[in-house]
Amino acid sequence: MSRERILIVEDEPNIVLSLEFLLAQHGYEVVVARDGEEALAAVEARPPALVLLDVMLPGIDGYEVCRRLREQPELTHLKIILLTARGRDAERLRGLEQGADLYVTKPFSTRELIATIAGCLGGSPP
């Protein structure tokens, strides 16, 4: 079985670095996008199983990326987890409205994040 692909969309290099390390360590194939445009292009090129999407992005923000991904019928199986440092309820709701599956606030516990991703993909990490 091929490894499940996860797309990290995040503009903070050090957070990308930590996520890349964590996910690779847990056996996922990792792709990184630095902003929204790049993320959409990456999904189109080769849809991943899950997108770990930061909300505060330069250019089009995470909500918008989420909305556009959800508009595409062929991506119904794509899981989307929003990551944000803005922890207000209103924003959580907004994210879920745009079709995100889950919503994780920064700073996150690495173990919890991995468990969440695994749960989301329907199984224990590969």
Add this chain to the structure above:
Amino acid sequence: MWSTGATVAIALAYVALLFFIAWRGDRQAAAGRNPLASPWIYALSLAVYCTAWTFYGSVGRAATDGYGFLPIYLGPTLACALGWVVYRKILRIAKIERLTSIADFLASRFGKSAFLGAVVAVVAVVGTVPYIALQLKAVATSFQLLLARDGPSALSYEQLSLSAAAVLALFAILFGTRSVDLTEQHAGLVLAIAFESLVKLVAFLAVGLFVVFGLYEGFGDLFARAAADPALAAMLSRQGASEGAWAWMTFLSLLAFWFLPRQFQVGIVENVDERHLSTSAWLLPLYLLVINVFVLPIALAGRMSPATAGASGDTFVLLLPLSADRAELAVLVFLGGLSAATSMVIVESLAISNMVANDLVLPVLLQRSGSVGGDFRQPLLISRRLAIVAVLLLGHLYAISAGVGASLISIGLVSFAAVAQLAPATLGGLYWAGATRRGALAGLIGGFAVWAYTLPLPSLVATGRLPASFLSEGPLGLSWLRPHALFGLDGLDPLSHSLTWSLLVNVVAFVGVSSLAAPGPVEERQARRFVDVFRYRGEVEVPVWSADAPVASLRALLSRFLGEERTERALQAWADEQGVDLDHMGQAHPELIAFAERLLAGTTGAASARVALASVAQEKTLDVGEVVELLDETSRVIAASRELAEKSQELETASAELRRVNEQLRELDRLKDDFLSTMAHELRTPLTAIRAFAEILHDNPELDTEKRSEFLRVIAKENERLSRLIHDLLDLARLEGKEERMVAEPVDLAEVVADGVAALDQLAASRGVEIEVTAPMGLPPVAGDRDRLIQVVINLVSNAVRFCPAATGHVAVSVQRRRGELLLGVEDNGPGVPPTEREAIFEKFRQIARPVSGRQAGTGLGLAITRRIVARHGGRIWVEDAAEGGALFLVSLPTRAADAPQPIPLLLGA
């Protein structure tokens, strides 16, 4: 010189021009460009006061009396000065009550009395017919004089007078009686009158200039020669009539200016805007001054010229240019005189015809026809037109009768004295609520009788119709009844004598009879509406009519006077304004009846309107007490509702203010939320990395050393970033806080720049960026906090360095001196700031791009802090395009005097 034909042609051409102007004026008014909207036209039309009497007669008077002509013009000047007080009140009342003549004014004031209106109309007719005759006489005489040099005129005096009367009647009928509604202004007619005022002024000035500078060598020469003539010198030093006569004449002409029918017509009825009074208040006196400047010089020149020897002074104006063979000037003078005469005749006959038709004819018509009968418009218009013809015919007859031997000015004064009889009732009616109809009638009739006995009657002696003994010994030998010395009052000139007695009798009768009995209910109501017009503003309506008139019969009544179309329009306008539906109103509201009454009054006069309405509606029999009560009640209600309106206005303002403040608070709240949310994000981002790597390190003890140290470096760097952020946040909070005091000491900006740049040497060197500094020597110091200013330099320069391309980066720092300030510039060759972001970048956490070097990211607060510091120094910061395409940040800082005292702690508000 001029043939009869040519002169007639010129005169007719002039009259044709008048017709044309009047026609144009009416067309303009119909097209919505009313010429009467101009205060200048209003003021010039008031100069209808200057008749042929002014034009020819003033010189005649000056030729015998010296300065004696002057009071006649002092009066109107005084009237203009008092205009704002008295005249404005009459004007206001007339507009509210839709009054159409002085007779209408008095009738309306004293209980809408038809009888009083009729008496006033009679006084006006009797008083003005001689005056009109005087104008016709002037036209005919001047015409004859113009032709006299070429032998006897082909036209007799009688023919001339009659044709003048006929042409003027035609003009007045054409332009004055087109509409049945008298409150509608006669734009064309008034425009023509204003034009004539200009013509007579120009003509008189022309002849004056000719006499003074053509016949003589200026004023000095003329007066010197006159002084050399003993008779003239004596006349000039005599000061004309006695002081008493001067005062009387001034007072008399003041009253005339207000109450002469034609003055009431142009000044009140034709007025369209109260504010025009402020223009006429100076323009008319100026006009009178200018037209009188040459009166005395012309009179003196006439007395001295052999060509005018033995001629009447009244003819000097025309004879002087004629005798000098200045035909064209003579014609101009003739036209000036013609203007003066025609304008007066036209307006006077129009005003008189309105009174005659409304106050003498209409009451009879109404009584005869009662509530039945057809359309009244035709009979009304016809009676007005007939009245014009009749008045002019009377004037003509008077003019050709032997009675007009007297000089122009004396006929004029007799008329003035008659009109003066209207003054006590009018002025009393304006200010004294207790004045009654009976009092007004008694005063008017008494005064008029005395006037008739003491002024016109004695003139019959001169014509031989009464024996001379009537004057010298009194009627039937009763010496105390001598017309020029009543009750032995001797030693006054006839005019002063007549005025003294007639006005005395008038006032005493008016006041005395008024005091005998209280005014009736209608009188009381009208008294309030007149006397308190500024208080009630015409809003107070006492319901004197019972609501028992069917709307249909009201409509029918109005149609008879106004025509169906106008009636419908007016009623609809009223209904729209009141917000009622006329079709569903069976019985008319009392307010509607009152409105109908005023509407009708504009056509028929107040008295007739009341009589006409009485045929369809029942008048309430209120007693005086009830009227007063109702008035007070209504005015209280009005005051209360006005107060209420003011209060609700205030409330509305206050609630609008509240809404605005609330809006601001919401905005502030939103900004605060945004800031907190952004700040949370900024703080959590480094924390996220720190926590993630800490957990990774903890969970993976077997990691190789290289990875471990890399992750530890990340933790250290993010930790540093967090510290910087917290430091900047605290710094910004301090700068935004009100308490932060900044030291204000003289600071050398060049030194500050040097220090700031030095601190960044290492950063610049590490990025390969070159920093160039330009600061001239001897710059004035700025007052401020040295450390804070260094912070500004460091913030700006470090930003510049970080946004420059590595290796080829170039930053230029400069300080320039400008008027009253120093200008710090920091220029880079980086990507620049797009125009849309040039305000935003100074906001907190507003980064438009990440620095090229990710090694030391900014906190997003640097420029916000910088702007605060600059503002605290009274300066400004902004960004422009740099010459090389990068960004150019500019900071202006005000300079203080070099010898600023020792450091003062300043509370520099944000």
